Amino acid sequence: MTWSTFWSMGGFALYVWPAFGFGFLVMVGNLVAAVRLEKRARREVREARETHDLES
Amino acid sequence: MSGRWSRWIHRWASPPYFYRVSRPWGRAFAVVSFVAIAIGLYGGLWLAPPDFQQGNGFRIIYMHVPSAWMSLFIFVFLAVCGLIGLIWRIKLAHAMASAAAPIGAAFTAITLVTGSLWAKPMWGTFWVWDARLTSELILFFLYLGVIALSRSFENPQTGDRAAAILAIVGAVDVPIIHYSVDWWQTLHQGSIFRGNPFDGHLHTTVAPSMLWPLLVMWLGFMCYFGALVLWRARSEILLRQLDTDWAREAVGAP
Numbered sequence: 001m002t003w004s005t006f007w008s009m010g011g012f013a014l015y016v017w018p019a020f021g022f023g024f025l026v027m028v029g030n031l032v033a034a035v036r037l038e039k040r041a042r043r044e045v046r047e048a049r050e051t052h053d054l055e056s
Numbered sequence: 057m058s059g060r061w062s063r064w065i066h067r068w069a070s071p072p073y074f075y076r077v078s079r080p081w082g083r084a085f086a087v088v089s090f091v092a093i094a095i096g097l098y099g100g101l102w103l104a105p106p107d108f109q110q111g112n113g114f115r116i117i118y119m120h121v122p123s124a125w126m127s128l129f130i131f132v133f134l135a136v137c138g139l140i141g142l143i144w145r146i147k148l149a150h151a152m153a154s155a156a157a158p159i160g161a162a163f164t165a166i167t168l169v170t171g172s173l174w175a176k177p178m179w180g181t182f183w184v185w186d187a188r189l190t191s192e193l194i195l196f197f198l199y200l201g202v203i204a205l206s207r208s209f210e211n212p213q214t215g216d217r218a219a220a221i222l223a224i225v226g227a228v229d230v231p232i233i234h235y236s237v238d239w240w241q242t243l244h245q246g247s248i249f250r251g252n253p254f255d256g257h258l259h260t261t262v263a264p265s266m267l268w269p270l271l272v273m274w275l276g277f278m279c280y281f282g283a284l285v286l287w288r289a290r291s292e293i294l295l296r297q298l299d300t301d302w303a304r305e306a307v308g309a310p
Contacts, residue, residue, distance in 0.1 A: 001102055010106060012113035015177055019170040020101075023119040026162045027280065033158065034287045041294035042307045048298040 069146045071293045072302040078286040085282035092276030099269030107266075113177050114266075120170040121248065122274040123163045126281060127195060128230050130160030134202060135227035138220030148289070150216035151296060153223065154206055155288030159281055161199035167192060179243060187236040188244035191229060198226040212296065 009016040067073055100118030107114035134153050141149035171189065172182040183189065206212075206219035237246045248270075251257035260267060297303045 005112070006102065009115065010112035012111060012115075012177060015113060015173045016115055019116045019119050019173040020097075022169050022173075023123065023166045026166050030159055030162050030284055034284055034291070037288055037291040041291040045294055045298050045303050045307045049304050052299065 089279035096273030
């Protein structure tokens with residue numbers, strides 16, 4: 001395969017590249033969501049601790 | 057259940073133990089996933105020869121097919137976690153299901169979108185109400201239902217149980233998707249693998265030069281799922297055990 005065939009995908013570039021682009025965009029989005037979920041979990045554990053300290 | 061197996065399950069079901077041990081496992085899965093996806097992409101987009109009918113348009117299968125396999129596998133995973141959570145009341149099972157559902161929904165969305173992008177040049181349309189496509193779309197709605205149900209109740213345990221029941225009942229869609237191409241006249245191609253893997257009669261018509269990148273991509277997606285589900289489950293467990301000493305120690309709270 002040559003570089004020009006690779007980029008043009010033999011005339012199917014309009015379909016092949018958006019398919020891979022969308023796939024990896026969603027997969028990266030999942031990673032971002034996991035980071036945000038972890039931050040939220042850690043924050044809520046700390047807040048629960050602070051609430052517990054205030055009440056006692 | 058043997059004593060050794062039972063001890064293994066109960067040790068892993070312990071939230072503090074799982075939280076501690078799952079981190080290195082997640083990292084190992086992430087490394088294998090990255091390497092496998094890189095090799096699979098190189099094989100699928102560069103090394104594999106063009107299809108004699110579809111030309112280079114066939115390369116969409118390296119994203120579409122592993123995603124489709126993952127969408128089915130993860131829903132079965134949800135149903136098994138739901139069963140374990142309902143029968144043995146293991147909280148970790150519900151946390152794993154809660155962690156896995158958005159990942160499964162994402163893979164199903166990828167399957168539907170990449171399938172449509174493949175269908176346009178090959179069939180002349182982005183969508184047909186074919187048995188395979190429709191049953192996969194239903195799977196996507198089932199994932200959304202599981203996610204919505206698990207978050208719809210003030211009591212998280214009620215949400216976990218409701219989502220588990222929907223996952224178990226909804227799992228009937230998995231064999232329907234798999235066999236839809238055999239049971240009905242469909243526009244969608246038949247399964248890549250045919251036969252029974254357990255009696256040694258599994259066979260495929262895909263050429264080895266096109267098949268190996270597909271299997272490597274699937275390995276990468278499986279490891280991506282492994283890494284992500286462990287990561288998300290660790291957070292889900294923290295959210296379910298906010299007031300415990302081990303959770304405070306785990307996040308370094310005083």
